[in-house]
Amino acid sequence: xxxxxxxxxxxxxxxxxxxxxxxxxxxxxxxxxxxxxxxxxxxxxxxxxxxxxxxxxxxxxxxxxxxxxxxxxxxxxxxxxxxxxxxxxxxxxxxxxxxxxxxxxxxxxxxxxxxxxxxxxxxxxxxxxxxxxxxxxxxxxxxxxx
Amino acid sequence: xxxxxxxxxxxxxxxxxxxxxxxxxxxxxxxxxxxxxxxxxxxxxxxxxxxxxxxxxxxxxxxxxxxxxxxxxxxxxxxxxxxxxxxxxxxxxxxxxxxxxxxxxxxxxxxxxxxxxxxxxxxxxxxxxxxxxxxxxxxxxxxxxxxxxxxxxxxxxxxxxxxxxxxxxxxxxxxxxxxxxxxxxxxxxxxxxxxxxxxxxxxxxxxxxxxxxxxxxxxxxxxxxxxxxxxxxxxxxxxxxxxxxxxxxxxxxxxxxxxxxxxxxxxxxxxxxxxxxxxxxxxxxxxxxxxxxxxxxxxxxxxxxxxxxxxxxxxxxxxxxx
Amino acid sequence: xxxxxxxxxxxxxxxxxxxxxxxxxxxxxxxxxxxxxxxxxxxxxxxxxxxxxxxxxxxxxxxxxxxxxxxxxxxxxxxxxxxxxxxxxxxxxxxxxxxxxxxxxxxxxxxxxxxxxxxxxxxxxxxxxxxxxxxxxxxxxxxxxxxxxxxxxxxxxxxxxxxxxxxxxxxxxxxxxxxxxxxxxxxxxxxxxxxxxxxxxxxxxxxxxxxxxxxxxxxxxxxxxxxxxxxxxxxxxxxxxxxxxxxxxxxxxxxxxxxxxxxxxxxxxxxxxxxxxxxxxxxxxxxxxxxxxxxxxxxxxxxxxxxxxxxxxxxxxxxxxxxxxxxxxxxxxxxxxxxxxxxxxxxxxxxxxxxxxxxxxxxxxxxxxxxxxxxxxxxxxxxxxxxxxxxxxxxxxxxxxxxxxxxxxxxxxxxxxxxxxxxxxxxxxxxxxxxxxxxxxxxxxxxxxxxxxxxxxxxxxxxxxxxxxxxxxxxxxxxxxxxxxxxxxxxxxxxxxxxxx
Numbered sequence: 001x002x003x004x005x006x007x008x009x010x011x012x013x014x015x016x017x018x019x020x021x022x023x024x025x026x027x028x029x030x031x032x033x034x035x036x037x038x039x040x041x042x043x044x045x046x047x048x049x050x051x052x053x054x055x056x057x058x059x060x061x062x063x064x065x066x067x068x069x070x071x072x073x074x075x076x077x078x079x080x081x082x083x084x085x086x087x088x089x090x091x092x093x094x095x096x097x098x099x100x101x102x103x104x105x106x107x108x109x110x111x112x113x114x115x116x117x118x119x120x121x122x123x124x125x126x127x128x129x130x131x132x133x134x135x136x137x138x139x140x141x142x143x144x145x146x
Numbered sequence: 147x148x149x150x151x152x153x154x155x156x157x158x159x160x161x162x163x164x165x166x167x168x169x170x171x172x173x174x175x176x177x178x179x180x181x182x183x184x185x186x187x188x189x190x191x192x193x194x195x196x197x198x199x200x201x202x203x204x205x206x207x208x209x210x211x212x213x214x215x216x217x218x219x220x221x222x223x224x225x226x227x228x229x230x231x232x233x234x235x236x237x238x239x240x241x242x243x244x245x246x247x248x249x250x251x252x253x254x255x256x257x258x259x260x261x262x263x264x265x266x267x268x269x270x271x272x273x274x275x276x277x278x279x280x281x282x283x284x285x286x287x288x289x290x291x292x293x294x295x296x297x298x299x300x301x302x303x304x305x306x307x308x309x310x311x312x313x314x315x316x317x318x319x320x321x322x323x324x325x326x327x328x329x330x331x332x333x334x335x336x337x338x339x340x341x342x343x344x345x346x347x348x349x350x351x352x353x354x355x356x357x358x359x360x361x362x363x364x365x366x367x368x369x370x371x372x373x374x375x376x377x378x379x380x381x382x383x384x385x386x387x388x389x390x391x392x393x394x395x396x397x398x399x400x401x402x403x404x405x406x407x408x409x410x411x412x413x414x415x416x417x418x419x420x421x422x423x424x425x426x427x428x429x430x431x432x433x434x435x436x437x438x439x440x441x442x443x444x445x446x447x448x449x450x451x452x453x454x455x456x457x458x459x460x461x462x463x464x465x466x467x468x
Numbered sequence: 469x470x471x472x473x474x475x476x477x478x479x480x481x482x483x484x485x486x487x488x489x490x491x492x493x494x495x496x497x498x499x500x501x502x503x504x505x506x507x508x509x510x511x512x513x514x515x516x517x518x519x520x521x522x523x524x525x526x527x528x529x530x531x532x533x534x535x536x537x538x539x540x541x542x543x544x545x546x547x548x549x550x551x552x553x554x555x556x557x558x559x560x561x562x563x564x565x566x567x568x569x570x571x572x573x574x575x576x577x578x579x580x581x582x583x584x585x586x587x588x589x590x591x592x593x594x595x596x597x598x599x600x601x602x603x604x605x606x607x608x609x610x611x612x613x614x615x616x617x618x619x620x621x622x623x624x625x626x627x628x629x630x631x632x633x634x635x636x637x638x639x640x641x642x643x644x645x646x647x648x649x650x651x652x653x654x655x656x657x658x659x660x661x662x663x664x665x666x667x668x669x670x671x672x673x674x675x676x677x678x679x680x681x682x683x684x685x686x687x688x689x690x691x692x693x694x695x696x697x698x699x700x701x702x703x704x705x706x707x708x709x710x711x712x713x714x715x716x717x718x719x720x721x722x723x724x725x726x727x728x729x730x731x732x733x734x735x736x737x738x739x740x741x742x743x744x745x746x747x748x749x750x751x752x753x754x755x756x757x758x759x760x761x762x763x764x765x766x767x768x769x770x771x772x773x774x775x776x777x778x779x780x781x782x783x784x785x786x787x788x789x790x791x792x793x794x795x796x797x798x799x800x801x802x803x804x805x806x807x808x809x810x811x812x813x814x815x816x817x818x819x820x821x822x823x824x825x826x827x828x829x830x831x832x833x834x835x836x837x838x839x840x841x842x843x844x845x846x847x848x849x850x851x852x853x854x855x856x857x858x859x860x861x862x863x864x865x866x867x868x869x870x871x872x873x874x875x876x877x878x879x880x881x882x883x884x885x886x887x888x889x890x891x892x893x894x895x896x897x898x899x900x901x902x903x904x905x906x907x908x909x910x911x912x913x914x915x916x917x918x919x920x921x922x923x924x925x926x927x928x929x930x931x932x933x934x935x936x937x938x939x940x941x942x943x944x945x946x947x948x949x950x951x952x953x954x955x956x957x958x959x960x961x962x963x964x965x966x967x968x969x
Binding site: 003004007011015018021022025026032033034036039040043044046047049050051053054057059062064065069072073076077080081083084085087088092096099100101103104105106107108109110113114117118120121122125129 | 635637638640641644645647648651655660662663686689690692693694696857858859860862863864866867868870871874880883884887890891894895898899900913917920921924925928929
């Protein structure tokens with residue numbers, strides 16, 4: 001109940017903000033009859049309507065996980081974001097081993113398995129991508145390998 | 147278990163791959179994803195340069211898609227300005243976007259245009275059952291009643307395909323070219339289909355896009371926008387000989403960073419000339435519907451400068467840019 | 469006879485050793501993907517697209533590989549249904565009903581072989597149907613102008629959105645999210661950027677591959693973290709594999725009927741393979757009556773849903789190839805693949821790129837035979853792969869997704885976007901908001917707007933033009949019916965929990 005209402009409300013606000021920014025789109029004076037603003041505004045309006053519908057007629061509450069699981073999910077997101085940033089400067093192997101290890105631990109909390117999964121995946125995937133699929137991956141930071 | 151899974155993946159994904167590209171002296175940036183015209187330019191030119199011995203190591207192709215070529219342009223100007231081993235694929239889309247200031251304030255004089263070695267000639271076609279027999283027929287009818295005619299093309303509004311009929315109609319005496327109706331579709335094939343279906347009255351595009359439809363007899367080409375008739379398509383008259391002085395084609399070529407020495411510029415111009423003269427390139431052109439158009443070095447830079455001035459004026463006239 | 473000629477051309481393309489190898493590899497990977505819980509045809513294909521791309525495959529080869537994966541995944545889904553009582557993917561859900569009881573009764577091998585044969589019959593008949601039906605639809609190319617296309621896209625949203633959720637408001641909102649994202653980037657009709665916030669990264673818009681991989685693959689990882697990977701447990705042991713001729717013979721009519729039902733369900737945009745297997749199972753159940761013993765592990769209860777879902781997979785290719793309207797989540801992903809390869813599916817595909825279409829159809833045929841051979845004698849191999857624990861599998865899937873997307877553009881920005889889509893996908897699915905309309909919105913949003921604006925340019929802003937042809941009017945009516953009908957049909961066809969295919 002509450003989840004649908006909250007999400008609906010958030011989406012309604014997002015939709016209104018979307019409409020607001022759509023009105024700011026520049027149109028050249030050679031514009032077609034419809035113009036670049038109309039369609040985004042219609043989308044925003046339909047979205048706002050559906051969102052309000054969710055607010056007033058919500059479905060039953062979904063089965064949300066416990067707080068600790070949310071912690072695990074947050075950790076996973078942070079790790080993934082860090083991984084995205086680290087991939088270029090730090091090379092493939094190290095970030096992949098860490099990220100895969102942490103994710104593995106989040107799914108099944110056994111430290112040894114996580115370490116094995118991290119190491120195995122980073123080396124295995126590196127071999128797969130670099131030597132078999134011929135993608136241009138950098139194994140280590142540039143400074144280390146020259 | 148894991149190794150088994152990996153082995154499974156590995157063994158099954160190993161599928162005869164192209165030659166491994168080793169680290170090489172020169173790099174060609176294709177400012178788009180693989181598969182498009184720029185990618186073709188890089189791969190063909192790079193391959194031929196190596197095959198004919200113009201360079202001693204294979205040229206590595208990097209795809210850098212983004213901003214309609216803007217990302218690559220920015221990258222070259224801001225990070226690789228003195229890299230003598232860098233070439234970048236370009237076409238009339240590059241010059242059009244530069245003229246329209248679509249590269250976030252970057253200008254054409256921030257790089258050096260080395261040359262073009264082929265062109266996809268512009269064409270104007272109508273459906274086979276269209277009442278218009280000549281280019282003059284069509285243009286005069288549009289001038290008389292612009293709202294009854296819609297042109298279809300494969301580029302966006304303000305793009306190169308849009309410019310072609312506008313240039314022609316200006317020559318035909320239409321003063322307010324903002325009255326001309328144009329719809330931009332996803333490629334020339336779609337534009338032709340719409341024209342054959344009768345939804346639009348004429349199609350503006352490139353020669354390579356219409357070859358198949360000419361053969362099947364679905365369309366009639368009213369004019370080709372080259373100075374001479376195109377070899378292999380001698381029956382199609384040029385716009386020039388029909389009294390409309392417009393030459394427009396989608397050239398394929400290269401630019402290099404601004405900061406390199408004149409010797410480097412001439413070196414690349416020379417290599418490009420070698421490619422243009424090679425039999426391999428002639429084969430590649432025929433296979434891809436390109437017409438010969440070789441212009442390298444300073445001549446090409448001058449051509450680009452003029453082109454940009456004209457497109458910029460035209461874009462201002464129709465209001466694509468302020 | 470034109471069909472025979474075209475087919476011959478197709479086979480000449482598909483039978484080249486290289487293409488054949490791709491088909492075999494695709495079948496193998498696909499079967500694994502289908503069998504592994506959490507990976508289904510749609511996210512499996514989504515993960516593999518960027519990799520196909522970096523392999524530098526040409527259009528036909530890429531398509532052959534991906535459709536082989538697609539068909540393979542449809543086959544593979546049954547393995548974990550039968551052995552673990554967990555559908556490897558959504559369309560295989562119905563197979564658990566009789567497959568697992570049969571396996572528990574010590575006939576796991578029989579169930580696997582029988583379902584493999586049923587899959588073959590379904591897919592084979594559907595491919596034949598595709599051969600005959602598709603060219604007829606291909607001739608309509610010249611009848612589709614901007615007005616008709618606009619109505620067609622509307623139809624796609626109405627039916628797929630309508631079928632994918634119990635709540636029309638949620639479907640509509642999901643579609644709007646996708647459409648809204650599609651608006652970002654250069655506006656095709658003015659050549660000027662919109663809603664990019666000045667970022668050059670967004671100038672070209674949001675790449676739909678980023679969205680697809682995020683919504684399907686990354687979101688799946690979050691779900692596994694939530695469940696701690698508990699859903700994977702060893703079920704039934706498999707000993708000997710023999711061919712149960714008697715069962716196959718007895719279920720021959722069931723297979724034929726189920727194939728027909730599934731194929732029709734697949735053609736309807738928005739229904740997809742899940743509905744195909746569901747309808748096939750229910751039809752056979754009602755034909756057999758109470759004495760049929762459905763649900764206790766009977767042969768017909770395995771043959772029907774498997775023939776049905778594989779036939780639906782083939783059927784779903786018909787609207788995707790001929791109209792550019794995907795009939796299911798997976799075909800939406802395949803549509804994305806085609807667009808990445810600069811092929812616009814739609815009425816013009818058959819005339820513009822016959823080699824692509826017929827090469828594809830021929831390789832479907834070949835893939836189907838390969839799969840039959842692979843899935844009957846070699847079924848034990850796949851059973852072993854099922855034992856990969858999720859704590860290795862899911863991190864692996866994540867890393868493959870990252871490298872795949874990273875290799876597309878080389879920018880961390882796309883990776884961040886992908887993670888964002890993953891989180892969005894998790895929340896949406898938690899709230900029972902379907903993610904398929906989001907994908908559809910991103911894929912088709914730009915086209916839909918372009919069609920509307922082109923129509924208005926031609927008609928000088930006269931909205932009547934949108935309803936100016938019989939085709940357009942027919943599509944509008946179908947769209948409205950397609951959106952409204954599920955509201956009433958819902959109680960009749962109680963659909964499976966969530967449709968990922």
